[in-house]
Amino acid sequence: MNAISTAKRLPIPADALSLLAAPLTMLALWVLVTRAQWVPEQLLVSPTKVIEAVGELWEAGELQGHLQNSLRRLFLGFFSGAIFGLIFGVLMGLSKSMEDYCAPLFNAFRQIPSIAFIPMLILIFGIDETFKIIIVAKAAFFPVALGGYDSVRGIPKNYLEVAKVYQCPLWPLIKQVVIPATVPQILTGLRLSLSRSWMVLVAAELMAADSGIGQMMEWGRQMFRMDIVVVGVFITGVIGFALDYGFKWLESRLARWKTG
Amino acid sequence: MGNLIHPDFKRSAKSLSGELSIQSLHKQYRLERNYLNVLENINLTILPGEFVSIVGPSGCGKSTILRLVVGLDSDFQGRILLDGKPITSTSTDRGIVFQDHRLFPWMTVWENIAFALVNSDLSSAEKRDIVALNIERVNLTGFANAYPHQLSGGMAQRAAIARALVNEPKILLLDEPLGALDALTRLYLQAELQRIWIEHRSTMIMVTHDVEEALFLGDRVVVMQANPGRIKRVVPVPLDHPRDRSSPLFHRLKDEILADLIDTDSTAEAKRAKSLALRSDLG
Amino acid sequence: MGMVFFKRLKGLVLPLALLMTWEMASRQGRAYALTFIPIEKIGRSLIEITLNGELLTNLLASLGTASTGLLIGGTVGLGLGSLMGLYPRVDKIIGPVFHSFRQVPLLGWIPLIGLWFGNGCLAKTLVVCLASFYPMVLNSYAGIRNIENNHLEVCRVLGASRWQTYRYILIPGSLPFIFIGIYHALAFSWISTVGSELLFTAGPGLGGMMQTAQMAAKMDIVIICVASIGIVGLLMNVSLAKLSGHLLRWRSTR
Numbered sequence: 001m002n003a004i005s006t007a008k009r010l011p012i013p014a015d016a017l018s019l020l021a022a023p024l025t026m027l028a029l030w031v032l033v034t035r036a037q038w039v040p041e042q043l044l045v046s047p048t049k050v051i052e053a054v055g056e057l058w059e060a061g062e063l064q065g066h067l068q069n070s071l072r073r074l075f076l077g078f079f080s081g082a083i084f085g086l087i088f089g090v091l092m093g094l095s096k097s098m099e100d101y102c103a104p105l106f107n108a109f110r111q112i113p114s115i116a117f118i119p120m121l122i123l124i125f126g127i128d129e130t131f132k133i134i135i136v137a138k139a140a141f142f143p144v145a146l147g148g149y150d151s152v153r154g155i156p157k158n159y160l161e162v163a164k165v166y167q168c169p170l171w172p173l174i175k176q177v178v179i180p181a182t183v184p185q186i187l188t189g190l191r192l193s194l195s196r197s198w199m200v201l202v203a204a205e206l207m208a209a210d211s212g213i214g215q216m217m218e219w220g221r222q223m224f225r226m227d228i229v230v231v232g233v234f235i236t237g238v239i240g241f242a243l244d245y246g247f248k249w250l251e252s253r254l255a256r257w258k259t260g
Numbered sequence: 261m262g263n264l265i266h267p268d269f270k271r272s273a274k275s276l277s278g279e280l281s282i283q284s285l286h287k288q289y290r291l292e293r294n295y296l297n298v299l300e301n302i303n304l305t306i307l308p309g310e311f312v313s314i315v316g317p318s319g320c321g322k323s324t325i326l327r328l329v330v331g332l333d334s335d336f337q338g339r340i341l342l343d344g345k346p347i348t349s350t351s352t353d354r355g356i357v358f359q360d361h362r363l364f365p366w367m368t369v370w371e372n373i374a375f376a377l378v379n380s381d382l383s384s385a386e387k388r389d390i391v392a393l394n395i396e397r398v399n400l401t402g403f404a405n406a407y408p409h410q411l412s413g414g415m416a417q418r419a420a421i422a423r424a425l426v427n428e429p430k431i432l433l434l435d436e437p438l439g440a441l442d443a444l445t446r447l448y449l450q451a452e453l454q455r456i457w458i459e460h461r462s463t464m465i466m467v468t469h470d471v472e473e474a475l476f477l478g479d480r481v482v483v484m485q486a487n488p489g490r491i492k493r494v495v496p497v498p499l500d501h502p503r504d505r506s507s508p509l510f511h512r513l514k515d516e517i518l519a520d521l522i523d524t525d526s527t528a529e530a531k532r533a534k535s536l537a538l539r540s541d542l543g
Numbered sequence: 544m545g546m547v548f549f550k551r552l553k554g555l556v557l558p559l560a561l562l563m564t565w566e567m568a569s570r571q572g573r574a575y576a577l578t579f580i581p582i583e584k585i586g587r588s589l590i591e592i593t594l595n596g597e598l599l600t601n602l603l604a605s606l607g608t609a610s611t612g613l614l615i616g617g618t619v620g621l622g623l624g625s626l627m628g629l630y631p632r633v634d635k636i637i638g639p640v641f642h643s644f645r646q647v648p649l650l651g652w653i654p655l656i657g658l659w660f661g662n663g664c665l666a667k668t669l670v671v672c673l674a675s676f677y678p679m680v681l682n683s684y685a686g687i688r689n690i691e692n693n694h695l696e697v698c699r700v701l702g703a704s705r706w707q708t709y710r711y712i713l714i715p716g717s718l719p720f721i722f723i724g725i726y727h728a729l730a731f732s733w734i735s736t737v738g739s740e741l742l743f744t745a746g747p748g749l750g751g752m753m754q755t756a757q758m759a760a761k762m763d764i765v766i767i768c769v770a771s772i773g774i775v776g777l778l779m780n781v782s783l784a785k786l787s788g789h790l791l792r793w794r795s796t797r
Contacts, residue, residue, distance in 0.1 A: 119741075236651050237651050331699075350701075379701075
């Protein structure tokens with residue numbers, strides 16, 4: 001099963017080719033299907049139409065406006081949720097009694113998907129900016145809190161014992177043992193919460209908003225402008241991917257010592 | 261070369277089959293443009309009911325011989341005949357026990373052993389009896405419903421042995437079966453293996469790196485050397501069963517074989533040093 | 544024994560505090576009372592919609608959507624993942640297609656599905672199928688690839704046929720991973736059920752019920768729905784944990 005084979009060297013690594021092959025093929029298929037008009041216009045728009053729509057939205061300044069609003073909400077909500085989540089999670093990990101008090105409520109809220117909170121928050125806060133930022137914060141809070149909790153609990157006792165034997169004072173202990181040991185999991189928690197927050201935000205905008213990528217998609221749908229909807233879908237996907245990828249890059253730089 | 265059979269060796273009617281004949285066995289691995297001789301000109305005949313131990317330094321191909329005999333590998337030159345018929349691939353008339361017990365974690369001891377009978381023509385009642393018999397044979401009665409993770413290393417290996425025996429193979433191959441166990445368990449299992457062999461009397465071939473173990477269990481000890489893998493010599497063990505580890509003959513044989521192995525090692529070392537010197541001369 | 548009791552007590556402190564804050568907020572004046580509906584009213588509404596069957600109907604509808612989607616998406620995912628794991632050729636051909644589709648977020652499919660399949664049950668179930676599909680493919684693939692070669696060699700030595708190898712080794716051996724897949728698929732199926740019910744408003748379901756209640760500014764019903772969603776999710780997790788605990792009891796508890 002383990003054959004020793006000598007691979008021929010292609011100018012481009014074979015992996016990259018195969019990675020691109022499928023999306024490119026599907027793109028080609030898409031162009032083909034719409035060109036040949038096998039599917040009616042209303043159901044499947046052609047890529048050219050989509051690109052035209054992008055141009056249209058960009059010129060009208062709408063695309064930038066929507067993007068700005070969405071991203072603004074995302075970052076406000078994410079940062080507040082993440083910071084609270086981190087502090088909360090770390091504290092819960094450090095203090096057993098805090099865990100005893102907080103864990104049941106924490107777990108109960110965690111069970112409920114963020115989008116399920118949307119109607120409730122709308123009733124309390126109205127459909128303004130506030131509720132969107134809060135829902136993003138909620139979505140961001142839990143994965144980060146869990147990451148913080150797991151990372152603190154996960155610091156192997158052995159390391160702490162070694163530090164004790166060498167009489168390590170508190171600040172160096174935190175800086176050189178606790179933080180490096182916890183960073184990987186916290187980063188993963190941050191990454192997951194960022195992806196989730198983005199999705200929840202777009203969902204909330206789909207349901208009730210006056211601006212934002214989600215709202216743009218919903219408006220497009222109501223006007224039967226499929227091309228605008230597709231633009232929205234693409235942007236959602238691309239931003240989600242970029243956020244995820246960027247964070248993975250960050251993880252690889254900051255958590256370099258973790259193998260595989 | 262050393263086909264002496266101890267006079268004590270009794271042949272029961274059942275064990276008249278299980279004669280293994282290895283003739284001019286060669287095996288090479290291809291590495292880039294070079295060929296690596298794993299086994300070179302192995303000739304060995306093993307009589308029905310014999311227990312043969314194979315010792316040798318690492319890399320001498322002893323485990324490879326077992327894999328070829330059991331049929332997991334069919335890339336070789338030469339012939340391997342079981343009772344006169346060339347072997348083609350795996351078959352239940354050849355069983356094997358690996359160094360890692362390889363019991364399936366999701367099956368109980370009973371289910372693991374019964375799995376070996378998955379293609380047999382026996383009725384379920386007969387299968388039940390045979391499985392129970394073999395569990396008893398390896399002294400694991402009472403643990404039939406345990407899962408592998410609940411067993412100690414020695415017990416798991418015993419279960420693996422039972423699984424290999426349940427098909428009543430003509431030849432049982434053992435590839436460093438006790439290598440992963442601690443010293444005390446090893447001694448205990450060596451005695452168990454000997455008992456099972458005396459009761460069962462099928463042909464057994466065991467690869468081990470422990471010379472004492474080889475002498476304790478084997479009627480003959482095949483000493484191999486590495487680079488390339490070759491049989492250096494075959495040592496007959498004319499001792500009574502059950503073996504006495506403290507007998508002077510036992511010690512003498514052990515010293516002889518060890519000397520052989522060390523000598524092989526140092527010869528190999530010398531060869532390597534010489535070839536390195538040659539290369540640096542040329543380069 | 545006493546320790547556990549105290550621990551449980553401590554856990555109740557915050558929830559009780561929350562309830563009390565809520566109750567106090569509801570007493571702050573008429574406007575607040577509409578939003579922060581008094582607990583007593585919530586209780587009465589609960590009894591009312593339980594008795595008139597409204598809660599049950601919607602709950603069952605949601606469960607129906609979730610289980611149908613999970614069953615279909617999960618089974619197809621299991622099949623595809625297993626095929627990809629067992630046959631490298633299939634993996635090479637289908638793998639890249641699968642992974643590029645996977646990049647499209649589920650949310651992105653919703654508008655398209657809404658356009659193509661309307662607003663009702665079919666669309667919702669489709670979303671749930673998709674949500675359960677991905678984790679099952681990934682995990683069953685991993686499960687099959689993870690079967691040790693050593694075990695497969697034992698099968699060869701013992702003369703097991705291909706089918707016997709599947710049945711006795713490949714399937715039980717990949718169960719741990721498959722269960723991880725089911726766990727994720729289950730969670731996603733419930734979340735996507737609620738989500739699709741919020742976005743596709745036709746037809747019964749807890750999400751739809753919640754949406755209607757929100758439009759009518761009925762906070763009590765909204766809260767009841769939220770609580771039901773949470774409880775069902777919890778029950779699903781617990782049952783799955785019990786099931787996997789039993790089926791996977793052969794794993795070392797280390």
